[in-house]
Amino acid sequence: EAGVAQSPRYKIIEKRQSVAFWCNPISGHATLYWYQQILGQGPKLLIQFQNNGVVDDSQLPKDRFSAERLKGVDSTLKIQPAKLEDSAVYLCASRRQGAGNTIYFGEGSWLTVV
């Protein structure tokens, strides 16, 4: 079974530029997450999708971050304009429906804003 796929793996941009990250979850997983992991910290949830609907985006900085999962499968996370403090690893994860099911993570997209 293929894992969660993310691209690009690494990205360096200047502040005020824009960037987009793509995620393809494990086949059949209805729930998709985007987490932000700043160096030295644990991952923090940005947004959770159930199929193509948003379940929780309470910690998403909506003035600059946006995410979509139009067809209920793959997802895109966009940052525009980027700030220095957005430098982090952006982890995509997915899980099958059902209480307690394991959340599987991708390898992450590493963003450096200079």
Next chain:
Amino acid sequence: AQSVTQLDSQVPVFEEAPVELRCNYSSSVSVYLFWYVQYPNQGLQLLLKYLSGSTLVKGINGFEAEFNKSQTSFHLRKPSVHISDTAEYFCAVSEGEGAQKLVFGQGTRLTINP
């Protein structure tokens, strides 16, 4: 909101020695608990999880954890570590209806010395 505290940010251990990584959580309701491992430049991989039943949970790579409800703890242990166990370890608690979201601790960096 639930929170997780990992009591040690760094734990250095000699190879073949035992190790315990400590985790405490705050919650007034039943929870699901998880330990994830993150190797350098990789995503998070599930080590083990507690959903219900026996309070001693066995995971991959020889790790185990014990759920202690009275002390709200979920400490991770391994009787004999190897160089390959060098990684960042994250404790997490589920949050939300159906245990759909994970709240992570700050992480513990385990360094194995020869």
